[in-house]
Amino acid sequence: MTKVTMTVNGTPVSAEAEGRTLLVNFLREGLGLTGTHVGCDTSQCGACVVHVDGKAVKSCTVFAMDVAGSDVRTIEGMANADGSLGVVQQAFQDHHGLQCGFCTPGMVMSSAALLAENPRPTESEIRHYLEGNICRCTGYHNIVKAVLAASGQDAGAMAAE
Amino acid sequence: MPKDTGIGASTKRREDIRFLTGKGVYTDDLSLFGQAHAVMVRSTVAHGRIVSIDTSEAAGMPGVLAVFTGEDFKEVGGNPAGWFIKSRNGEPMREPKRPVLAHGKVRHVGDAYACVVAETYAQAKDAAQVLADAAVIEELPAIIDMKAAAADASNRVHDEIPDNICFDWGWIEDNRAAVDAAMKAAPHVVTLELTNNRLVPNAMEPRASIGEYFPGTGDYKLTTTSQNPHLTRLLICAFVMGIPENKLQVVAPDVGGGFGSKIYHYGEEAVVLAAARKLGRPVRWTAERTESFLSDAHGRDHVTKIELGCTKEGDILAIRTETLANVGAYLSNFSTATPTFLHGTLMAGPYKVPHVYVNVKTIFTNTAPVDAYRGAGRPEATYSIERVIDKMCRELNLDPFEVRRRNLLTPDQFPYTTPVGLVYDTGNYQATLDKAIELGDVAGFEARRAESAKRGKLRGMGLSTWIEACGIAPSHLVGVLGSRVGLYDAATVRVNATGTISVMTGAHSHGQGHETVFPQIVAEKLGIPESSVEIVHGDTAKIPFGMGSYGSRSLAVAGSAMDRAIDKIIAKGKKIAAHMLEAAEGDITFADGKFSVAGTDKAKSFGEIAFSAYVPHNYPLETLEPGLEETAFYDPGNFTYPAGAYICEVEVDPDTGKVDVVSFTAADDFGNVMNPMIVEGQVHGGVGQGIGQALCENTSYDENGQLLTGSFMDYAMPRADDVPFYTVDHSCATPCTHNPLGVKGCGEAGAIGSPPAVVNAVIDALHRGGITHVTHIDMPVSPNRVWQAING
Ligand code: FES
Numbered sequence: 039m040t041k042v043t044m045t046v047n048g049t050p051v052s053a054e055a056e057g058r059t060l061l062v063n064f065l066r067e068g069l070g071l072t073g074t075h076v077g078c079d080t081s082q083c084g085a086c087v088v089h090v091d092g093k094a095v096k097s098c099t100v101f102a103m104d105v106a107g108s109d110v111r112t113i114e115g116m117a118n119a120d121g122s123l124g125v126v127q128q129a130f131q132d133h134h135g136l137q138c139g140f141c142t143p144g145m146v147m148s149s150a151a152l153l154a155e156n157p158r159p160t161e162s163e164i165r166h167y168l169e170g171n172i173c174r175c176t177g178y179h180n181i182v183k184a185v186l187a188a189s190g191q192d193a194g195a196m197a198a199e
Numbered sequence: 200m201p202k203d204t205g206i207g208a209s210t211k212r213r214e215d216i217r218f219l220t221g222k223g224v225y226t227d228d229l230s231l232f233g234q235a236h237a238v239m240v241r242s243t244v245a246h247g248r249i250v251s252i253d254t255s256e257a258a259g260m261p262g263v264l265a266v267f268t269g270e271d272f273k274e275v276g277g278n279p280a281g282w283f284i285k286s287r288n289g290e291p292m293r294e295p296k297r298p299v300l301a302h303g304k305v306r307h308v309g310d311a312y313a314c315v316v317a318e319t320y321a322q323a324k325d326a327a328q329v330l331a332d333a334a335v336i337e338e339l340p341a342i343i344d345m346k347a348a349a350a351d352a353s354n355r356v357h358d359e360i361p362d363n364i365c366f367d368w369g370w371i372e373d374n375r376a377a378v379d380a381a382m383k384a385a386p387h388v389v390t391l392e393l394t395n396n397r398l399v400p401n402a403m404e405p406r407a408s409i410g411e412y413f414p415g416t417g418d419y420k421l422t423t424t425s426q427n428p429h430l431t432r433l434l435i436c437a438f439v440m441g442i443p444e445n446k447l448q449v450v451a452p453d454v455g456g457g458f459g460s461k462i463y464h465y466g467e468e469a470v471v472l473a474a475a476r477k478l479g480r481p482v483r484w485t486a487e488r489t490e491s492f493l494s495d496a497h498g499r500d501h502v503t504k505i506e507l508g509c510t511k512e513g514d515i516l517a518i519r520t521e522t523l524a525n526v527g528a529y530l531s532n533f534s535t536a537t538p539t540f541l542h543g544t545l546m547a548g549p550y551k552v553p554h555v556y557v558n559v560k561t562i563f564t565n566t567a568p569v570d571a572y573r574g575a576g577r578p579e580a581t582y583s584i585e586r587v588i589d590k591m592c593r594e595l596n597l598d599p600f601e602v603r604r605r606n607l608l609t610p611d612q613f614p615y616t617t618p619v620g621l622v623y624d625t626g627n628y629q630a631t632l633d634k635a636i637e638l639g640d641v642a643g644f645e646a647r648r649a650e651s652a653k654r655g656k657l658r659g660m661g662l663s664t665w666i667e668a669c670g671i672a673p674s675h676l677v678g679v680l681g682s683r684v685g686l687y688d689a690a691t692v693r694v695n696a697t698g699t700i701s702v703m704t705g706a707h708s709h710g711q712g713h714e715t716v717f718p719q720i721v722a723e724k725l726g727i728p729e730s731s732v733e734i735v736h737g738d739t740a741k742i743p744f745g746m747g748s749y750g751s752r753s754l755a756v757a758g759s760a761m762d763r764a765i766d767k768i769i770a771k772g773k774k775i776a777a778h779m780l781e782a783a784e785g786d787i788t789f790a791d792g793k794f795s796v797a798g799t800d801k802a803k804s805f806g807e808i809a810f811s812a813y814v815p816h817n818y819p820l821e822t823l824e825p826g827l828e829e830t831a832f833y834d835p836g837n838f839t840y841p842a843g844a845y846i847c848e849v850e851v852d853p854d855t856g857k858v859d860v861v862s863f864t865a866a867d868d869f870g871n872v873m874n875p876m877i878v879e880g881q882v883h884g885g886v887g888q889g890i891g892q893a894l895c896e897n898t899s900y901d902e903n904g905q906l907l908t909g910s911f912m913d914y915a916m917p918r919a920d921d922v923p924f925y926t927v928d929h930s931c932a933t934p935c936t937h938n939p940l941g942v943k944g945c946g947e948a949g950a951i952g953s954p955p956a957v958v959n960a961v962i963d964a965l966h967r968g969g970i971t972h973v974t975h976i977d978m979p980v981s982p983n984r985v986w987q988a989i990n991g
């Protein structure tokens with residue numbers, strides 16, 4: 039066990055980790071940040087996506103030690119300073135982009151990363167970018183709409199109700 | 200003007216706030232003081248005799264606290280099938296015991312035969328591997344193919360079942376001769392053999408369970424990923440472990456999707472309870488995704504021959520089917536109901552077809568158990584019917600829209616008794632068909648096809664007009680049909696002294712949005728703000744009783760129970776108001792949150808009545824109990840019958856065989872709609888799953904019973920770029936005639952109606968492209984299969 043230190047959601051944190059401890063387990067078990075989920079064991083589902091130094095990363099595929107010293111952002115750090123929902127989160131609620139909520143943290147983190155890279159993505163760019171995030175509930179319709187809306191585009195005009 | 204509150208409003212979901220901020224609490228998110236970790240040891244062979252399991256080395260490893268094998272549970276009961284089926288010859292179905300942990304034999308890859316509990320997950324996992332290496336399991340030939348299983352009586356999944364057949368069911372057996380005669384007399388008979396592909400439900404949250412035992416009281420607590428905590432408690436207590444029901448609390452907290460797979464009781468739930476008792480510590484288990492693939496109940500897996508007798512003009516005269524349905528290695532809780540009463544009873548579709556006969560043989564194989572998955576039996580029925588009708592249209596050169604119109608029941612025919620035992624209460628199938636034609640712009644299809652052709656793509660259009668029976672279910676009817684449980688539901692409406700309301704419902708929300716929708720109904724009926732109402736669900740210690748959520752039953756059954764309980768609240772409120780207002784009870788009316796004396800301006804608000812019920816200073820205590828809390832149990836009078844028309848357009852690339860769904864239109868009749876936003880979301884999700892089944896999902900075992908599609912790398916889940924935006928509509932509503940809300944249920948519709956629309960569209964595209972030798976392609980209609988069919 040080694041002490042691993044990083045910044046999570048703007049706060050410096052440290053916790054014990056083994057060499058084999060994955061970032062997702064470090065967050066969930068070490069820090070109690072259970073908003074980041076585990077949906078698979080093959081790095082396919084995207085339920086575990088967080089931002090490491092501004093980039094979307096599947097936290098089940100990196101060791102906690104390898105991101106020591108990094109700036110990590112999780113779903114718990116996505117709300118506005120006053121506690122209200124951030125832009126992407128709010129768009130997901132407004133457009134019913136979630137049902138059971140299990141894929142949602144990863145979807146929000148991936149969508150936010152997309153919008154940081156590409157502030158006005160097309161429908162097909164959104165669908166392509168979210169390929170690594172599986173949702174079993176929504177059929178993706180309202181997720182894509184939510185991302186369009188979060189980018190300031192008229193989602194209603196682009197997708198039938 | 201759309202409403203912004205109450206029934207019919209697209210109220211935004213309140214539960215979203217916690218899910219969007221990472222504050223949902225799913226089972227695996229809980230961390231309990233002193234918890235130990237369980238890891239299951241699962242069979243790596245499909246079929247084998249357990250010769251010996253030497254647990255000594257594993258038991259002595261660092262951190263290991265306990266080891267369990269099937270031997271430890273051999274005295275406890277089996278996990279039962281909830282539905283009793285009789286074969287055509289009157290014999291009862293064969294019901295092999297389903298043990299907590301495999302004992303004697305392992306029967307599918309992933310069959311758990313031991314469990315290791317340790318201080319940490321890593322220690323348990325390491326010891327589980329050592330235990331697996333020390334177990335001696337003599338491999339037997341795997342029984343995988345259904346036809347071969349039924350033909351070879353020497354190789355048996357269960358030694359006591361000679362032909363691997365669970366039952367051979369005929370529906371309705373007495374009608375068989377008449378159906379055979381009608382088929383024989385029919386001017387034209389269409390025959391189609393098809394497979395309804397085996398699917399893995401893959402709720403994104405893997406199954407997880409935490410057992411606790413409290414030695415001071417002898418109470419147990421199970422926190423688990425369940426769609427129906429009371430049913431799980433019943434199964435564990437009454438059948439498996441013999442714990443008195445009042446000593447086991449089952450909690451299903453936030454649950455990350457179910458789609459059927461979390462209805463059932465699984466052995467791991469019993470193991471963590473037993474381990475918690477033995478160790479006096481909480482014991483937790485969470486499935487890895489690989490374990491989910493291997494051990495969650497799968498769905499579908501039917502092989503069907505369907506025949507349809509008709510006139511040359513396309514009037515359907517008779518339908519006859521023979522189906523082999525895989526139940527896997529053991530009977531999961533609903534596995535005997537799914538291929539029978541959720542399938543055979545729907546085989547008349549929404550059509551006026553006079554003669555229908557259904558034969559289903561269920562087969563044991565060395566594969567994971569198969570059970571209800573979103574739609575459960577009804578997608579299988581719909582797929583068979585809608586595909587064979589499409590084939591009929593091609594053989595007789597008839598228009599698929601016109602053929603549907605000819606055969607659909609008309610609104611004047613309700614209530615309509617089908618030849619397969621159901622009574623459809625209401626519907627307007629022409630209206631949904633017209634709506635789909637309009638929204639799907641069928642008139643503009645030819646232009647779109649020409650445009651696709653310019654890009655080298657073959658465009659096709661597929662139609663499906665579907666019906667389902669849901670709102671499961673009238674207890675008296677399902678009792679006659681073999682159900683071993685009642686399928687009513689319950690609700691308690693508790694008006695607190697300050698006028699806020701807690702509703703304890705037997706429904707369980709795992710994505711459906713009950714926490715938002717149920718308050719809309721309460722608020723509308725009581726004239727109070729939605730925000731004053733809280734829904735309590737998922738905990739046997741907090742809610743009166745409940746059969747949970749599946750079969751599109753939450754609103755139709757549990758919602759109706761809630762509606763009844765609210766009526767009782769209003770009735771009691773009237774008595775209190777009559778006393779306070781010094782009027783006759785019969786003169787009190789209730790509207791807009793006020794109890795008034797008819798024809799006067801004398802009134803008491805709902806809050807004043809609630810307060811008086813709890814502070815009964817001016818109150819008819821001689822005749823009326825204080826307090827304002829009512830419970831209702833509701834047993835539906837009939838199933839509900841949502842129906843609709845779906846149109847899918849695809850583009851096929853003739854060079855690669857790749858199919859793209861380019862548009863999808865769903866026009867549904869769900870009866871009254873409580874929250875359109877949520878209903879539409881349910882349809883989107885169902886259609887997404889249906890497109891997944893039609894185009895990419897498949898569960899494949901090799902001849903040795905190894906699961907070839909055991910991860911998301913191999914099992915093709917639909918992704919965001921596999922599906923288009925959908926057009927959905929629910930405006931053609933005929934309210935259900937027998938429940939108080941007039942609702943029919945919408946959760947399964949999309950998954951039921953969409954697969955045949957997709958496949959019909961693919962065949963249509965090939966035919967329009969001149970590739971007319973292809974009459975059917977089995978799902979999933981993958982590029983490989985399409986290319987083979989084109990070039991075959
Ligand atoms: S848990 Fe990381 S991709 Fe599935």
Ligand code: FES
Nearest residue numbers: 137141173174175
């Ligand atoms: S909302 Fe349930 S998996 Fe996406």
